[in-house]
Amino acid sequence: MHPEITKAVSVFRDSPDMEDEQIYRTLVKEGVGRRLAARLVEFLPGAYCRAIFEDTGARFSDTFQRIQKDGTISREIALSSEPVWAAALEFARREIRQGLSRDEKLRLAGRSAEFQAANDLLRRGSRLEHLIFTPAIHPWPEDGPDIQPISATPDKPWWQFWS
Numbered sequence: 001m002h003p004e005i006t007k008a009v010s011v012f013r014d015s016p017d018m019e020d021e022q023i024y025r026t027l028v029k030e031g032v033g034r035r036l037a038a039r040l041v042e043f044l045p046g047a048y049c050r051a052i053f054e055d056t057g058a059r060f061s062d063t064f065q066r067i068q069k070d071g072t073i074s075r076e077i078a079l080s081s082e083p084v085w086a087a088a089l090e091f092a093r094r095e096i097r098q099g100l101s102r103d104e105k106l107r108l109a110g111r112s113a114e115f116q117a118a119n120d121l122l123r124r125g126s127r128l129e130h131l132i133f134t135p136a137i138h139p140w141p142e143d144g145p146d147i148q149p150i151s152a153t154p155d156k157p158w159w160q161f162w163s
Contacts, residue, residue: 001084004032005091008040013107020111021145038144039084045112046136047088051096052109057129058118066138076135112136 004027011018011026018026020041027037050060063076079085096105109115114133121131 001036001087002091004036004040005044005087007032008037008044009091009095009108012044012111013104016107024145034144035142036084038140039082040088042138042140043082043085043088044092045108045110046114047085047092048096048105048109049112049115049118050089051092052105052115053118053128054093057127058131058133060114060133061135063135064138065135066140066142069141073137 007030008027011023015023024037024041027040028034063078065076066074068074113136118128118131
């Protein structure tokens, strides 16, 4: 899983303006399995956020939820039940220990809803040690976003439908 995490981190850092679904599609086009690509897009930003705030006293949930295909929110799911979570968190910790720049950290952590909430609360005068986060709610069903098939080759222009 390490090569896929490295690839995903690179896509996040090289394409800060891409939406999550675009990053997902890029990873799939580059050979990452759909389910793994979805998990990487969901978990990497939160893993970097937690690695950054690890020793600050901020308290994070050990669970997450997701929006299901029927639009309902799932029960709480233990992060420890997701192998991608543990691998992403360890990868983030290792990179941070090795001395990432502020920008490199924020390219991932800054995409996390938890990081954005913490940042907003800090601007309003809160302190990190007073923050308690609820479970993150991931917007994709378990198998990833429901999008059109992903082709490794670009679609033909509309006027070349016969070839």
